[in-house]
Amino acid sequence: MAAALDGLKAYQEAERPPPPPAVPVAARAGRARLLDYGGDGRATIFVPSLINPPTILDLAEDNSLLRWLSGAGVHPYLVDWGAPTPDEAELSVAGHIENLLLPLIDALDRPTHLIGYCLGGTMAIAAATLRPPISLVTMAAPWRFDGFPDEARDGLRALWENAEPTAREIGALPMEVLQTGFWKLDPARTVSKFEMFGRLDPDSDKARAFVTLEDWANDGPPLTYGAGRELVEDLFCANAPGEGRWTVGGKAIDPAALSCPTLDIVSTSDRIVPEATAARTGETLTLKQGHVGMVVGGRGRTALWGPLANWLSRVQH
Template sequence: MIDVPQTVVPIRAATQPAAPPGPQRTSAADLDRLLHAWQSRFTGGHSPSTASLAFLDWAAHALNAPFETAEFGRTAVEHWQRLARIALGTEALLPLPEGDRRFADPAWSQHPYKLVVQAVLLGEQWCESLVQSPDGMDPGNRRIMGFNTRQFLDMVSPSNWPWFNPEVVAATRATGGRNLIEGFSNLLADKAAARGPAQDDPHFRLGIDVAATPGKVVLRNALMELIQYTPTTPMVGAEPVLIVPAWIMKYYILDLSPGNSMIRWLVGQGRTVFAISWRNPDASMRDTTLDDYRSIGIMAALDAVQAICGPAKVHAAGYCLGGTLLAIAAAAMARDGDAQLASLTLLAAQTDFTEAGELQLFITDDQLDFLGDVMGAQGFLSANQMGGAFQMLRANDLVWSRGIHDYLLGKHDAPNDLMAWNADGTRLPARMHMEYLRGLFLHNDLAEGRFRVGDRPVALADIRLPIFAVGTERDHIAPWRSVFKLHLLNDSALTFVLTSGGHNAGIVSEPGHPRRSFRMRLRAHDGRSPGPDEWRAETAPQDGSWWLAWGDWLAAQSGPPVAPPAMGAALADAPGAYVREH
């Protein structure tokens, strides 16, 4: 075993100015911060003034366009007339929008429910066109109005009301109301689970059923543990692989059950694999910075990997926010002449945030000021607050459809490893999260050359490494067109993969998984960079898992196989202690 220096770098403590003697009076600003923290309990962490300002912007422009606004009265009459023709059978039914599963059950196509569906679709068309109509609105406010209107329409949809939903009516008749009793029991169980530790599913135990790839914790510091996985092949790639996961959730999204664990698969492919397991921060870590995650996380891990494996360069792979941080670290290393990396793999990771999808709706100066007050009171953003924002992006699927399924029909999906991982949330340190949202998401400092590491800016163009970047087709968190923008920021040889699935399932896409496909294309060094839609049209899909293509790519960037390196001195068995923190 090889001893790795245990770099116990302290996270800076929350700094509070020394209080002068005598009684202290709470300032008006402090009271406002407390008010905002209280408001966040009812708004899901969203600033009420952001929505109000968007509505005022829309109303002002609608009032200043009276003739266009009045035209919607005529449009409403036309919709009623069209509904009457549909009811009389003289006009065809409107098709359901793509991906809308609210009315997919055959019972909705029967009378009188089919007329309800048509009224809903016509009403939603009218409302959405109304909020998008006035010219001159701020684009951000227009998006917020459209989003909030969609949320309201989803909420009041008749599919959510048991006496309007034919599926619920039929189930209630068939079971004598037992479905509602079981649904209420499901609701109570979910409420109890939300109050207790998230990772308590007996079917998916940490270190046994999930996060179970054998290995040892070989480094622990104030922010992360580094896990080295036990080799399973007589020879391994000369260059080890370091995985940098996001700290928004636990690392074992990449080490789920043995059948779909990317880490186990990499080890089986003859790779020496290390993975960072981030600490779940509490209020004492409120002043942890984004650069702490780079220095105490990635850079400390790279030093430990090379202490164990010798001078071999490292294949670094980052997922989601971990990929963004890895790109920052790689740019800083290139700037400073640090040549530890052999290649760079970015999985659903954004480096340019100008087209970051619907999450941009929640990233305005006003919203961030409000969120800063909320996190200032707590010292962190809780998993529930963060998860609520992600759920609202797909409220139809993740909120209302699930509520109908679990609480009105009284069903419960069989648990799976991805659901267990998704329930095992983490907190985010207040200062780091605000630096990320303001510097990267709002101001796009990394893509535009303003992001600083140390006292100097870094440039993604400085990275001179082979790059493998993966986007997923249905990603609501890191939209693939946003991930694709790396083509415009770096001219190294870049292999881009667009895989089926979403932000999680598209990455956890093990060989043998049914109905998986991907598109892959190399942009050579200094080669032509097509637009994303052009790239997609010109790149044929391939059946199967992109993991196999990545394995071949890693092999092409690697030297001849060698004997596995010795294991580092073990502090604990994998998955370690930090992954168990709640």
């Protein structure tokens, strides 16, 4: 424990590297923005989770899935959800799709691929139902929420029951509440990673990469109260998507009914979104990298970046 606390202190005091260069804004919808990463290929909209910032897909200048894809025959765009405003307390997960995501898709006014990561993948399935894309890719995206371990769902339910009165009063669910749930998924790892960091040379590439990733994991605006309620009660606890009862824009969302090519990227070692939660309705790419490692880990380029670019090229038309 002493070593872990030393590592935590070293992390808190570490020098922060500069963020990657800013990219142009292609469209806006309320507080949400569509960021344009350039490139010569087909437009490809990436939908990140509502939890944590979207920058996991553009973590660092030398570790950015989106910047790499822009030079590999893809024209990536990234949805940046922004921070909720006080008048959005009742905006649900479905409301984010209807009021923010669909207008951003419509703003491009041309056919696009659609790619969703984590909860963003769940949301992208709904968006693809309402705005059929060239293709749909989901990365580590939950759909069958009964595939989460019972202890994880029960823990999240208990967490929500304790937080709900305050969340309702302030109109938002703070990120710190959700972080508590993530820590409980694997508390030993939370301790061991800081113990490991404390032994690193603070000027090493590994130490700098750790700080960048950990800052991402501990950052993010709150969820609206409506999104928190729907996420916990309807998705995690009631498994509405997996049972065909989730409706968005007046339509029941069924990934099996999509007419476009689909690719579901899952991982056998994902502790945050287990592979048992995947929709698995089209092609499947199975990886061994973890939930975050598949995107920014050392083997991400060969395991996910390259195969994703190749698949998008194959279904280009």
